[in-house]
Amino acid sequence: MITIVHEVEQPVQSFFKKGPPEISVDELEALLRGGGVRLVDVREDWEYRRGRVPGALSVPLSQFAQRGAALPKDKRILVICESGSRSLAATDFLIKSGFEGATSVKGGTNAWARTKRPLEKD
Numbered sequence: 001m002i003t004i005v006h007e008v009e010q011p012v013q014s015f016f017k018k019g020p021p022e023i024s025v026d027e028l029e030a031l032l033r034g035g036g037v038r039l040v041d042v043r044e045d046w047e048y049r050r051g052r053v054p055g056a057l058s059v060p061l062s063q064f065a066q067r068g069a070a071l072p073k074d075k076r077i078l079v080i081c082e083s084g085s086r087s088l089a090a091t092d093f094l095i096k097s098g099f100e101g102a103t104s105v106k107g108g109t110n111a112w113a114r115t116k117r118p119l120e121k122d
Contacts, residue, residue: 020091022106025115028053028078038075042090043082043109051119053080053112061086069097080105080112 023031031037032055041048041056048058059067061081068090071077077099079087087104094102105111113119 020088020095021103022084022088023078023103024106025111025117028080028105028112029117031076031078036075037078038071039078039080039105040071040090041080041109042086047082049122051109051113051121053109054118054120056080056120059090061090064090064093068093071099073099076101076103078103078105081108083110084108 028039032039032053039053039056040059041052042059042061042064043052044060044062045058048056048060052058059071071094077094079090079094079102081087081090084104084107087108091102091104107114109119
């Protein structure tokens with residue numbers, strides 16, 4: 001007896017979804033030195049006051065839906081948080097709101113501080 005087996009093609013679901021673009025703190029430093037970018041820190045106010053990348057503008061993620069779309073579009077926006085998670089969400093929001101070139105900083109302020117780069121504090 002011959003048995004015929006029909007294979008049914010099943011779509012493969014990937015767990016590796018392409019997310020918003022990211023840069024390293026080395027790339028961030030070079031871009032800040034070159035000018036032409038705006039760094040937005042999406043941590044809460046108490047985190048921002050504790051220590052931030054010099055020149056970062058505070059727009060907490062809890063207020064981002066209201067304030068994020070109102071950011072000026074004259075410069076490329078780079079987004080940073082504590083470790084890189086919240087900045088991905090904010091970057092995704094910005095891209096969907098028409099901010100071309102918006103980019104998250106991988107590793108966040110923690111990565112910046114671990115490399116002994118300066119922090120501004122209140």
